[in-house]
Amino acid sequence: MKNLRIYDTTLRDGVQGQGISFTVEDKLKIVKALDEFGVAYIEAGNPGSNPKDIEFFERVKNIKLKNAKLIAFGSTRRANTTTEEDANVISLLNADTEVVTIFGKSWDFQVIEILKTTLEENLKMIYDTVKFFKDKGKSVIFDAEHFFDGYKQNPEYALKTLEVALEAGADSVCLCDTKGGAFPMEVYEITKTVVDKFNTEVGIHCHNDNGMAVADSIMAVEAGAIQVQGTINGYGERCGNANLCTLVPNLQLLMGYKCVPDENLKQLTHLARFVSEIANVTHDERAPFVGKNAFAHKAGMHADAVNKNTYSYELIDPSLVGNSRTFLISEVAGRGAVLNAINEIDPTIKKNSPETKLILDRLKEMEYLGYQYENAGGSLELLIRKVLGRYKPAFNLKEFKVIVNEPSVNSVNSFAIIKVEVDGVEEIAAADGDGPVHALDNAVRRVLERFYPQIKEMRLTDYKVRVLDSNSATAAKVRVIIESTDGKDSWSTIGVSTDIIEASWRALVDSIEYKLNKEN
Numbered sequence: 001m002k003n004l005r006i007y008d009t010t011l012r013d014g015v016q017g018q019g020i021s022f023t024v025e026d027k028l029k030i031v032k033a034l035d036e037f038g039v040a041y042i043e044a045g046n047p048g049s050n051p052k053d054i055e056f057f058e059r060v061k062n063i064k065l066k067n068a069k070l071i072a073f074g075s076t077r078r079a080n081t082t083t084e085e086d087a088n089v090i091s092l093l094n095a096d097t098e099v100v101t102i103f104g105k106s107w108d109f110q111v112i113e114i115l116k117t118t119l120e121e122n123l124k125m126i127y128d129t130v131k132f133f134k135d136k137g138k139s140v141i142f143d144a145e146h147f148f149d150g151y152k153q154n155p156e157y158a159l160k161t162l163e164v165a166l167e168a169g170a171d172s173v174c175l176c177d178t179k180g181g182a183f184p185m186e187v188y189e190i191t192k193t194v195v196d197k198f199n200t201e202v203g204i205h206c207h208n209d210n211g212m213a214v215a216d217s218i219m220a221v222e223a224g225a226i227q228v229q230g231t232i233n234g235y236g237e238r239c240g241n242a243n244l245c246t247l248v249p250n251l252q253l254l255m256g257y258k259c260v261p262d263e264n265l266k267q268l269t270h271l272a273r274f275v276s277e278i279a280n281v282t283h284d285e286r287a288p289f290v291g292k293n294a295f296a297h298k299a300g301m302h303a304d305a306v307n308k309n310t311y312s313y314e315l316i317d318p319s320l321v322g323n324s325r326t327f328l329i330s331e332v333a334g335r336g337a338v339l340n341a342i343n344e345i346d347p348t349i350k351k352n353s354p355e356t357k358l359i360l361d362r363l364k365e366m367e368y369l370g371y372q373y374e375n376a377g378g379s380l381e382l383l384i385r386k387v388l389g390r391y392k393p394a395f396n397l398k399e400f401k402v403i404v405n406e407p408s409v410n411s412v413n414s415f416a417i418i419k420v421e422v423d424g425v426e427e428i429a430a431a432d433g434d435g436p437v438h439a440l441d442n443a444v445r446r447v448l449e450r451f452y453p454q455i456k457e458m459r460l461t462d463y464k465v466r467v468l469d470s471n472s473a474t475a476a477k478v479r480v481i482i483e484s485t486d487g488k489d490s491w492s493t494i495g496v497s498t499d500i501i502e503a504s505w506r507a508l509v510d511s512i513e514y515k516l517n518k519e520n
């Protein structure tokens with residue numbers, strides 16, 4: 001099994017992505033998590049860029065890393081100056097890391113048009129900067145910026161930049177598809193040329209502008225690259241960098257390369273979510289391997305097959321990357337899929353039992369009316385209980401009234417009055433609220449708490465409304481989904497109606513009934 005070195009740049013190229021910014025504390029937490037996961041290198045910032053990164057490199061010295069080497073990143077010296085007087089170079093030195101990564105231009109067009117210097121001076125900038133850090137005892141990785149674009153237009157010059165970096169003592173060279181437009185077959189060919197020509201460790205750093213960063217990185221590895229750069233969740237400049245959460249499982253579990261210790265791979269889903277959480281970015285649930293949907297089976301035939309043998313529709317055992325399998329129950333489900341949910345309530349029911357068919361038919365009728373059970377597990381459980389005769393309504397609604405006053409007084413504009421009956425006893429309560437649904441929620445709790453004090457433990461954590469047929473304008477049907485928790489469990493319930501208050505009421509009743517039924 002060939003060992004690869006995983007080089008994470010979430011804290012450097014990752015923060016070049018739109019919307020991504022970490023505090024020093026965030027960076028320290030992510031460094032610890034990446035080190036636990038077992039990456040070889042953590043490129044953690046650009047000390048020549050900002051005071052935050054300078055503070056980070058000062059504070060990170062107090063953290064003892066078990067697996068990873070920390071890297072400070074920066075450019076070659078500027079044109080027509082010396083390394084000693086270049087502020088970026090000096091900041092990089094002051095970061096005091098054992099390894100530095102220096103990026104320099106490998107594309108002649110960029111040298112002329114962007115650096116506005118000569119091809120010869122660019123080679124000197126690379127040589128001087130690498131040599132400067134080697135003389136200071138550092139390990140140096142040379143990131144050949146725009147290497148693939150450069151190679152396609154002027155291969156001699158692109159190769160020369162690598163040669164100069166190696167002559168100056170660089171310990172490895174990394175080929176960058178900086179503009180993110182390379183195709184996998186050309187990455188393979190060009191990387192192979194470099195691997196065959198130079199006796200050094202070759203790395204790959206791909207951007208995703210044409211959507212091929214992961215494929216490109218894999219082809220570079222196949223051509224002999226052993227250092228693989230990328231970011232957690234693919235964050236990075238423009239369309240992002242090669243996503244390590246996709247790359248690592250592909251390389252290690254499907255292709256047989258060694259990236260991190262096998263047992264550490266189980267941390268991957270947690271790591272991906274942890275970084276999303278810190279970045280304050282909604283986690284991509286469709287992400288391969290680490291998204292909630294990566295092992296979610298919805299089509300009836302798929303769910304049936306997975307129940308028989310998981311190999312039928314799963315690339316890997318989800319637990320290998322710390323993820324888990326789910327079955328989504330919907331109108332495209334078959335008996336095999338609903339059986340899993342039924343068996344949680346009654347394990348004696350079989351796929352061929354008449355109840356299974358009755359539940360499936362009821363589910364499909366309700367989805368036809370606009371219900372969607374895959375995100376409403378609480379209501380699904382109640383539907384199953386009702387068909388199985390394992391449901392006892394906690395109360396009967398006698399009536400409710402909701403009054404909306406405009407203009408509102410002190411932002412309270414709604415009142416609700418409700419009458420219920422529990423075991424032959426009728427009770428009435430009234431409450432106000434910030435809107436009609438809030439008032440109704442307050443009133444129903446107030447009246448039911450007299451019978452069921454445990455309702456006090458419950459609170460709503462989310463309320464979503466979706467218009468199902470917007471072309472019916474204000475007569476449109478709406479779907480309300482409510483999420484609730486009692487501190488121990490969380491559950492979602494659904495209501496559908498052309499009247500938003502009625503749809504909300506149905507979701508609210510299911511939420512309360514779910515709580516009371518789960519305790520019986």
Ligand SMILES: CC(=O)SCCNC(=O)CCNC(=O)[C@H](O)C(C)(C)COP(=O)(O)OP(=O)(O)OC[C@H]1O[C@@H](n2cnc3c(N)ncnc32)[C@H](O)[C@@H]1OP(=O)(O)O
Pocket residue numbers: 013016046048049050075076077078079088103104105114115116145178237
């Ligand atoms: C492909 C990559 O992702 S490489 C990493 C890029 N990362 C970043 O740019 C983030 C950090 N950057 C920064 O904080 C700032 O750009 C700084 C502090 C480094 C420089 O800021 P400024 O001095 O104000 O320059 P500015 O950002 O406007 O322009 C970039 C300068 O770097 C030069 N430059 C660009 N690439 C290189 C290189 N490989 N080697 C040397 N100089 C370079 C440009 O020619 C330009 O120089 P000029 O001012 O003489 O025209």
Ligand SMILES: CC(=O)C(=O)O
Pocket residue numbers: 013103143144145146176177178179205207
């Ligand atoms: C170095 C780097 O981030 C790039 O070339 O994309």
